[in-house]
Amino acid sequence: MQIMNNIPAVMIIFGGSGDLAHRKIYPALFNLYRQGLIQDNFAVIGTARRPWSHDYLREVVSTAVHEFFGEVNEDDLAAFASHFYYQSHDVTSVDHYKTLKKLASDLDEKYACQGNRIFYLAMAPSFFGTIAEHIADQHLTGTGFNRLIVEKPFGTDLASAQVLNKQIRSSFNEEQVFRIDHYLGKEMVQNILPLRFANPMIKVLWNKDNIKNIQVTLAERLGVEARGGYYDQSGAMRDMVQNHIFQIITLLAMPEPSRLTDQEIHVAKEALLDSLVIPDEAAVARDFVRGQYAGTETTFEYVKEPNVDPDSNTETFVAGHVEFKHGPLAGVPIYFRTGKEMREKKTRIDVVFKGQRSLYGQVADNTLTIEVDPTDQIYFHLNGKTIQGGDLRKEKIYYRFSDEEQAKVPDGYERLIRDVFVNDSTNFTRWNELRQYWKFVDAVEAAWQKQNEAGVKPVKYPPYLLGPAESKQVFQDPGDSWIYK
């Protein structure tokens, strides 16, 4: 990796008093400061509605760092926090952008930031477009590099994503926009391409002739908690599939890029996504299962959660499959499922290799599992003989980290914010990719809308298992089943 240090920039965080800034962005920036990526020539402006002072923001930043890292060198922390400034700001007020512009250019001069600007949209998505437009009409961009980090969700369907993209593109070109999806910062998600392309044995097997199916599971233990109002407008398809699951699937199915540059990786992803099969109504009815958690004696049923419509058809679980016409896995079903109130928090990928005729009769499929959460590990299931007798047994061989190595795995946000400073867009979503994800999600949502009108509701599932039993209906071959049971 190319080492770059002391990258000059003024960073403006819209939503500087928010949860994301506190839990993720401030600790990530502190670690980048400790590593020297940012040193003397940076300043951060936190903006939000509350009337905070610079000193108060610095206290908040110090608390956030302590909460994340525990004990740290206090001199380092004080020096780091001294680069933070607060600007009370209402995103809809034009005057406030003028004040912000002035503060940014004063700080640029004070810290010799060379006109470089990083804008971070870390607040409610309904404000993203307004902020982007005011950055343009009030000329907030600097004379050096200008980069925009946009949080998820990017739109609520293709049409709204297109509107937002247009607003953003009024002041930034595609290369300057970093649409963040923190799943792309996870260790084992970043390990998918090396696993596929740095292992000749895996590389030769990774194709439609040898892979029967792939299964991606993204399970959450929690229900909607306090987010019922937001979630009821979204559902699992928009909240999880449109971004995290599709990003993982793209890495699993894309062709080998010609080089390991961000440009070439996006070229390979876009080539794959152009061949994404968009399901029609009949395919959605046949191949997808949507569910809602049913509650227990001590927990709410989804439709009784605060701020959720009692007649809601919003899915808290979805299972289905994705298929591509081109690429190494053309025609191979890539199954996915995600849900709330599942047995445990778990993100894993199971790659199922095709069975061959065996001298031993019916043998278990060879499967390769990539576990993303809560542990970073990969394992391969092999069949071998039992010590006594001629029966076969199934054993795992592991790729995993020691506790010491595991402790060094950086948080996804730290990795991704670093990438923005060094201008590496590999792990961010390009517009052409996002557009294809939305086309797929819109098609499923439209088919479900028809089902709602016909009185077909999501199936209820008992909490703390692996979703509704009906989810096995997604398999095209009735002999297949979920590997993670």
Ligand code: NAD
């Ligand atoms: P939050 O509600 O905690 O913070 C919102 C921020 O916006 C606050 O600083 C608030 O003061 C500011 N704000 C609201 N209205 C404003 C206005 N009119 N003018 C100026 N400032 C205003 O939200 P959050 O959890 O920090 O999430 C921010 C973004 O990050 C969202 O897009 C969310 O989807 C995304 N995100 C958050 C997390 C997380 O863990 N919190 C994870 C992934 C993505």
